[in-house]
Amino acid sequence: MLRYSVTFGLWLCTAVLSNPLFGHGTSQHLEFDHTTPQGLVEIPWQRQHIAKVVTAGYPDSHGLASFTDRQAPELQEIEGQQCIKSNFLSLDIDDKFAFDIDEEIQIKLLIDRKDSKYLFYAYDRAGKATAFETLSATEHSGNKPRLHWIDISLEQARFANRGMQGTDLSLTTRATLYPEGHFGPVESATFTLCDIQLLREHKPTSLPPTHKITLDFIDPETQQPTPVRVGLYDASGKSVLPNNQVLPLSFYSDKPHLHFLRSLIPPSQPWPHKNRYFFYSDGSYSASLPAGDYQLVISKGPLYRFGLYTLSVGEKKPSHHRIALSPWRSPTQQGWYSGDVHIHMSRQPSDNQVISQLLQAEDIHVSNLLEMTNLGGQHFQQYAYGDEGEYRDGHYTITPGSEGPRTAQRGHTLALNIEQPYRDDDQYFLYHRFLKDYQQQGALTGYAHLGSKEFNASWGLALDAPFGLVDFVEIMQNGALRTAFWYERLNLGERIAPAAGSDFPYFDQPGAVRNYVKIEETFTPNKWFKGLQQGQTFITNGPLLSFSANGHPIGSTLTPKQYQTGLLIKASSEQNPDLDSLETLELVYCGQVIKRMQARGDNTYHLNLSSDIASLSSGWLAIRIRGKHSAMAHSAPIYLADKFNRSWCPKQVDSTVKTMQQRLRAMAQLKIKPERELEYWQNGDIHGDFDRQKPALTSRIALAERYYHSLLTLFNQLYKKH
Template identity: 30%
Template sequence: MHKYKPVRKVVLFNAFLLLQVLSWPGILAAQQPSTGRLEVQVLDASTNRLTPVRVRLSRNGWAVKELPKEAVAVMYGVWDHADGYNYQPDSSFYVVGQFSLNLPPGTYHLSLAKGPEYVEQQHDLQITAGQVHQEKYQLKRWVNMPAKGWYSADDHIHIRRSPREDSLLLNWTQAEDVHVGVMLRMGDFWETYYPQYAWGEKGVYQKEIFLLTSGQEDPRTPELGHALGIGASDKVRYSKEYYYYDKVFDKLRELGGLSGYAHQAETFHGYRGLTLDGLRGKVDVLELLQFCASDKPLITNHYYHLLDLGIPVTAVAGSDFPWCGNDHDKGPPERSARLGNVRFYTYVNGPFNYNNWKAGLAAGHTFVSSGPMLSFEVNGQLPGSKLPVSKGTTLHITAHVYGHSTQVPLQALEIIGHGKVLSRITVEEAGQSLEHLSVTLDIPAEQGIWLAARAYGNPTQAAHTTPVYVQVDGKNFHNPATAPHYLKLSEKYLKELKKELKNRQADPQYQAWHYRAGLERRIAETQQVIKGMKKQLK
């Protein structure tokens, strides 16, 4: 028995030493878990299914640097560079309804959003080391526009696309509740960017009531503005006749597409191109809502210019992702460029698909919005409709706008006729609220007129319909009172352009002078149109 005693003493001594070592603070800390685990599921309340969603996770105001493996990643960036991948410019990311992440202990802030029709959610979470924190959230709509036949679109997204990226990109647009994402190939005098693999129906990728399609922002020049092409069966580019936008517009129409101007025709002297092509009947659409030119996204002066001259133009809107946000002038990393930060809604007659959507767009059944949701009719006709009536006919105008008390708090609803406010309702008036404003107006049809609805929420939230075009006794809807002013303004813009053509620029971006002969012919054609309009006014 004695021969075992020394061994027993050694074992006891070693155990004592081990306990002493383990009692050191560093060793104990190493043994304890240093992180907790966050597991999140996000469901659509109406379907109880996992839904694509935008997520931002922060701590003490700073975005968490580690991303979950479930984050949906697509390469994107200005000038088609790889500036971003997993994160969005505001440090948010997209997931398809669920994610998990190991996090150091502490308090975190979780933001969940899914476009303007859903109520955003904000949550504070406490993560404890060694514990799993599970959360399940339901995102609820405050309005359901597809149920009313209206589907949202962002007509201005710059991301290169191949069939491999389609499903990922659709997750992005689904997370912003954008039903039609128009991916624009962008061009300039030298080259093109953000290539698209196919056009027209061949370039459509659809899943349920969401789809992607191809378009173009080309030509783009600093003297004439940026052109848009949507819905054509092929791309159109004339490199050796680059400044002749009308050739591109004519070809896009031939290919079943629509064309017009981006950025409200406000930047890059787009009002010149809009005048040159709009007065000659080449323009179908104008981006009326965007955060590129101003933090107040609705700029109507160039739109009303054409409308008051009796030229119908459909209102569209797009984010110009990843270029523009409502703090666009701050630059990275603070810029808040985001898919669908402005959008337009199209009334789709029948099942939602590419062709039905394009037919609604071609008919002008649209309104643009950065939050408020508009409903507008004149004698039962939707925006974009031509309404022929006899003089003296009563025009029954109804307008409603819907909002959310905290997310889209409504302020005012207006009925616009020939650019003037015919009726205005504010939230302070009896029967009106932050969530719903309505107005009804009956006026006699004395002359042709274009009529539209316009609404405002907070300073960055606005909406505007394409007009209903009222034609009295077969005459056009132009505004006799303002047309002389707008014709003079048109002449001013043409003179401005003509002067530009005489200056041979050293800056290689400015090439209009090289196309002087062809542009002067087009200016002369537009001047003849102006001359004809003046005769009609007399």
């Protein structure tokens, strides 16, 4: 047995003292890279068996992402040690020391007790997509040394360079991962690392002989290979490292071949293997593998059953496998086409075919690839917009759009199917200028992340929706369905469609959530966008649904004569058994559940509702679906108009208007918090920009206040007199 260990001493002292960046008691602040959405920076910190150390303004590695109180890293000298103070660090273990192993690795971390109380660490582990644990250190006091060694043991360490920028181990603080005060008193969001030691008990092994296999994934309708998502695992559960035949999915600035379904925040997306790493194939894949049995998982979005297979690889085993997919349902036969309204990938014309195949592997018919702006620049650029930027492959389309303006002060906006990006940094806080321009282009405009509480989107919505500048709101994302703010707008009689966006790479893989839009006759992207704007849509992460009122479908408006004598409601939902089972089907009227169908038993995959509803006043109706674990879906409304052609909800108008007025007053008192911006290091003088634009914003708020006052006055006049 050979033993590798890290010991320092004279070598370390020499390295610190000879570093030209450091003298006694000095420190150096590093800057985030303005050219990347993450703000990547490599830290000049050398240790044995550490190939590189990286951090970022918005780091995302091994399933951990840092958001709260982020700060640029700083190099410090503490008690003769060269230390790094940071929110988040990712370390690349030298491949010569360990690469693609499955062993227990002992690590010692030398940390500063004054700045490092609660830590998380995550690492590249064999057999799992994410592996993270917590560390704690006692506080520094007069009788305790400031620098303190902490021992951690990494079980089944793999170190196959699958983290951010090809790293293997990540460290961050509890306070960075969670909102301020989440665990009580505010903690330090930074930690200080001064040294690291690694110990490996290395068992020499010889590489076994390999055998070539070829896999073709067959569409049963065309009998041709079709793009799919693939999980391939050996007998121990390790994911097989794929070769260059797989489709590279851009993850921020990286292009990894292996990806994973996030599983840190339950309920996680379903996957029929405990190892959640996967890759994308264009329909065929060849590899050379050691002899043995392998588990193969195939998926192609929620409308296909999972393919689960055991492959036996060996000299006398079959080397070519044609594997047919098993469709579950085909809603396109009824005119329903899927789309993801929120995907981020940079794109040049040469990227179109690969990106299209990636999105076809998730069965997304309309993929909205959005540039992303802030006060300092833009990221995820598209090479062209309008017809020139659109790419089509049969019934699959890539369409360019924009996420911006986007600030933590008043929300993130989306614009779909744009002709040209609109840019005016001198008016960046005046969202209505951007939204008006996009609507004049024929684009659809909306608010992202509604209800997630990070970016004050409810304030921006209260300001812009009254003027018809909001066509849709993104209310399904990151394993959550958040309806409260959308319901408020519907209660005021506004016609706003629900939308679902993965926000890849920030949250889930493309298509994790999606809109289905009803299209009559032949599919075209423009018909899809028109159907979304008209509310002929439902959002889902799996369940399908249907819904009608007196025979009128989703998105319809019924006149008093069509509904006041009663309504026959017909609704249904069905769920792919591989993903979840159904729990409830609810009929929602003006935000309240008025009918509920409850599943009987644990394996319910169909729910139906057929009910006569007594006379209702004006308002809106929709269907909401919940599964036992992660499944969820929601229809766009069917509107019930009063004799004034308004679909407002009389019992909610007064209180909702007062809520909107309160939000506008809060917005008028807005205090800029630059650190809440995702790319805060890129925004320059955000205080000065806001101060210069505040008078115009204040005028716009006053205009919205007059609108709400007039709306409430009109409502009282109409309903008190009639």
